Amino acid sequence: MGSVTLCSVSCKDFSNKVLGSGKEGDRDTLNEKLIHKEKVPVLLNKWDSLQRNQLHFVVDSLHPISVKQQKRNLKDSLRRAFDAHPKHIYLTFDDGPLIGSAAIDSLAKEKNIKVSVFLIGKHANMSKGRKRDLEKYENNPLIACYNHSYTHANNQYSRFYNNAEKAFADFEKNEKDLNLKHKIVRLPGRNIWMYDDVRKIDLKNGSTTADMLHKNGYRIFGWDVEWRLNSITGVPVQPQEATLSHIHNFMNNKSSMVPNNVVFLMHDDMFQTKKGQQELSALIDALKKDGYQFEFMQDYPIKY
Template sequence: MINLNKKPNTINKKILLGIFLIIICICFIFTLLVIKHNKKTTSNNLKHKHVSGSISKKSKTTLVINISLRQVPGEYTPWTIKRADGTKIAYLTFDDGPSINTEKILSILNQNNIKASFFLIGKNAENNPNLVKEEVANGEVIGNHTYSHQINYKESSTDFVNDLNRCNLVLKTIIGKNYTSNIIRFPGGSFGHRLAPFRDAATKAGYAFINWNDETGDSDGYDLPVPVLLNNLHKYTIGNTVVILMHDASAKKTTVQALPQVIQYLKAKGYIFKTLQ
């Protein structure tokens, strides 16, 4: 006997299967559209991040920070900044001025079309305001090296900050109200655990302090021979970024004599020159 229910059941199963396949296709297409939308959104976000974050398109590992140093209190160590483009940067810095050697240093810098950073002692600036103005007019960067330079770090951190503030006031008086730099250098550098309270106090007062990772060693004596200064430079000039310590002081005449050779050596090594600002 023929089963009359067989044909309708078969048709119903085929219809259900077809509906099921259609639903799967719709879900698959919807999933593809969502993935495509998310990829587009992520791409746009990355493009926006490259612009707003100032990340170089040439190198994903190089971060370009368009913030002035004077706006960032605390220790500044430019030699730790990694640059994938291979650029080599030298920062020439001179402590203790202004002095009888200032104009000679400026002349050498101008001959080489280079600017430097000068960390001035407040009382020396008071005695030589015209030299300070000449440095500013020449395009050099002016930093704070305390007012008295009589710092042995046995005084309180409050006294230290007061000495910095006094120097800052002197520089502002000479240069004008537009002088807003908070860049400082500790006498003798800010190294060591013992100076931690002084570093903290300077940071809380809004100062950005910088040491060095290269030097001519002119602080080791009075008018050391030029070959000695150059040998020190050769020994310590390592890496893509060097902050070079030198001194603008009356007893540093050989520093002036060595400066042209210092510049030529750094140029030969592929360094370009910038200022701390």
């Protein structure tokens, strides 16, 4: 029958210490190694290896199963294994503080869920009202504040990223001005991911700035699913049901950046109307009903 080589395991470490005849210190050291080994994200490692075609498949001549079918079988098996673990959703709101911030703050408290906001310093300094909104975010333990630049590139993204040093300074200014605690960034106008050994670029214009940020200790996160509402009327551009289905598809197919972790992008001003707030409340209730766990971006990704 078909077989697959996932990894090789050495037996050299399984000495008589495992049987209890070693010294106490040796046993403690071994226990620490085993505990560390348990934390290794085995499922994710296998999934990544499969996605990158790093696994070696062998076709048995007696009971031949094609390599393509073996890959499909393994992928289905891994999906079922992931399904046995929790489903993590990251609600992220860009461009605050703005006119929808107070509603976002209230909904986080009402629903008792974790929320991530990517903030713009220029907006925070527009008025006393925006500064009060920022203070609400800062004082709400259910809300984590991150960096979305000071100027939002003045909405001239290509020009902004063409000068990477100036763009980098804009993020630094925002971190200092807003007293941000986490070195976590989302680039305006770009769906760029750069953290650990992950580097995913949507548009090359922006990659140099992202590289500079990453080299200076920042983690950069994009998004998997985006939801848009008309900020004036609160009417969804994409119906709530379709957006919810999109999230489910990413979760069930394991097609998000990391399986079982879906980063969901919205924008602050979408929720300035009662209609928009009701839509968001209903979507949160639906996600809760489906067993999703709400997480902060600082804990991304949760691995298995």
